Amino acid sequence: RKEVEQDPGPFNVPEGATVAFNCTYSNSASQSFFWYRQDCRKEPKLLMSVYSSGNEDGRFTAQLNRASQYISLLIRDSKLSDSATYLCVVNNRNTDKLIFGTGTRLQVFP
Amino acid sequence: GAVVSQHPSRVICKSGTSVKIECRSLDFQATTMFWYRQFPKQSLMLMATSNEGSKATYEQGVEKDKFLINHASLTLSTLTVTSAHPEDSSFYICSARGPGGGNTIYFGEGSWLTVV
Numbered sequence: 001r002k003e004v005e006q007d008p009g010p011f012n013v014p015e016g017a018t019v020a021f022n023c024t025y026s027n028s029a030s031q032s033f034f035w036y037r038q039d040c041r042k043e044p045k046l047l048m049s050v051y052s053s054g055n056e057d058g059r060f061t062a063q064l065n066r067a068s069q070y071i072s073l074l075i076r077d078s079k080l081s082d083s084a085t086y087l088c089v090v091n092n093r094n095t096d097k098l099i100f101g102t103g104t105r106l107q108v109f110p
Numbered sequence: 111g112a113v114v115s116q117h118p119s120r121v122i123c124k125s126g127t128s129v130k131i132e133c134r135s136l137d138f139q140a141t142t143m144f145w146y147r148q149f150p151k152q153s154l155m156l157m158a159t160s161n162e163g164s165k166a167t168y169e170q171g172v173e174k175d176k177f178l179i180n181h182a183s184l185t186l187s188t189l190t191v192t193s194a195h196p197e198d199s200s201f202y203i204c205s206a207r208g209p210g211g212g213n214t215i216y217f218g219e220g221s222w223l224t225v226v
Contacts, residue, residue, distance in 0.1 A: 043203050043217040102153040
């Protein structure tokens with residue numbers, strides 16, 4: 001079983017839609033959690049960190065459930081420019097390494 | 111924010127040759143840098159952790175004699191793919207912790223390696 005699992009998608013949604021991505025992690029030593037965005041053939045870029053209390057940044061909301069070892073990302077009012085692959089990333093406190101999920105691909109159409 | 115620069119962005123080399131990729135932290139010192147490899151439609155896989163002034167730590171299954179890492183200064187780490195084979199063709203990305211060793215990781219732009 002992969003340490004970080006995501007639905008690969010693709011998710012094809014119209015502009016203005018709300019879309020949610022889920023991610024599960026298996027290692028209880030996971031300490032920090034992030035969502036990164038990766039455009040085609042580019043490096044990943046940090047979208048937001050994920051906190052236990054949940055956090056929001058504009059149209060993006062991230063949630064963490066430590067008991068279920070589950071992370072989510074909600075995108076409201078999707079824009080064409082949101083089309084990308086969204087990577088769920090966890091940091092293992094024992095090894096201090098980032099573990100990446102395979103990513104969920106989002107395609108927003110007009 | 112902190113910037114990590116990687117060079118070259120694209121390189122094509124012949125089988126059997128070696129190619130060097132550079133990773134620089136432009137406005138901060140990075141005692142630790144990380145090297146990843148990403149094959150198409152797959153996740154980033156950590157290859158090794160590069161530590162300034164000491165030997166790199168390689169992940170299981172990564173050949174240290176094939177992927178030579180040198181971190182000679184606080185702002186530069188290099189990855190040399192030796193005796194390259196077509197199956198080494200991939201997207202190689204470096205990253206570094208932000209200033210002060212915080213939780214934020216900054217990535218280089220990545221290097222596309224094609225071995226023909």
